[in-house]
Amino acid sequence: MSETEYWDLIHAERARLADLLTTLGTEQWAHATLCTEWSVEQVVAHLTAAANTGRWAWIRSIARAGFDPAKHNARLLKRRLGGSPGETLAKFRDSPRRISL
Template identity: 55%
Template sequence: MPRADIWAAIHRERAALADELAELTPDQWATRSLCGQWTVEEVVAHLTAAASTGRWRWIRSMAGARFDADLHNQRRMLEYRGAGPDETLARFRAVVTNTTAPSGHTPAWLGEVVVHGQDIRRPLGLFATPELTAVTEVARFFAERDFTVAGRTVRAGFHLVATDGPFDIGTGPEVRGSTLALVMTMAGRTDYCDDLTGPGVPALRSRSAG
C-alpha cells in the first residue's frame, strides 16, 4: 500500500474505534485489555500518545527512560490519560487524523491501531474488525521484521496461511486462520491461537507466549 493509503487506513481505524468507545460503560472502560496489565482506558491513552509522539520526542523520552520501552510507554500513557474516560476519549478523538509517528515505518503504526483495537474489543465482546486490506498490510510487515512486535521471530519455521485473504508466508508446519488472528498471534496475543487450525498451532502458541 502507498504511504498515503496507509495513513488513510490508520485514520479510518482510529475513527471507527473512537465511535465504539463512545458507547462504553464505566465498567467497560476499566476492563483489563489483552495488552499486559493495561485497562481499556490505558490502551486508549497509549494510542493517543503514539499518535502524538514524533521522532525527536520519542528519542528524548526513551533516553529519559534509559531505553526501557515499558517505562517509556507507561510514562507517555499516563501523560495522555484523562481525568476520566470522557476526557481520555476526547484526547484520542483529537489525534484521529494525526500523521505523527516516531519513525517512517508507516505499516507499524497501522499495526498499532489494529492490534490495540483488538486488545480492547476482544475482552469486551465487540465484534467489529479492521479492513482486510489494512490487516494484510500489517501481516506482511510483522512477518518480515521484529520491530514493534517480534513478528518475524514468532512466525519463523511455520507456514502461515490466511483463510480470508492473500497472506501466505513461510515453510514448516501449517497454521491457518483469518489474517487478523495471524496478526494478533504474531503480536503475542495467544488468545487468538484459539481461532487458528493446523498442526503448527501448539508450537506457534508456545512461541507467541514466549
C-alpha cells in the same frame, strides 16, 4: 499504495475505534486487556501517545527513561490519560491525522 492512502486508512480505523469506544460503559473502560497491566482506558491513552509521538520524540523519551519501556510508557500514559474515560477518548479523537516520522 501511497503514504497518503496508508494514512487515510489509519485515520479511518482510528475513527471506527473511537466510535466503538463511545459505546463502552465506565466498568468496561476499567476492564483488563490482553496488555495484562493496562485497562482499556490505558490502552487508548497508549494509542493516543503513539499518534502524538514522532520518531525522534520517541527516541528522546525512551533514552530519558534509561531505555526502560515500563518507565517510558508510564510517563506517556500519565500525559495522555484524561480525568475520565470521556476525556481520554477526546484526547484520542484529537490526535493528529499524521505525525512526522
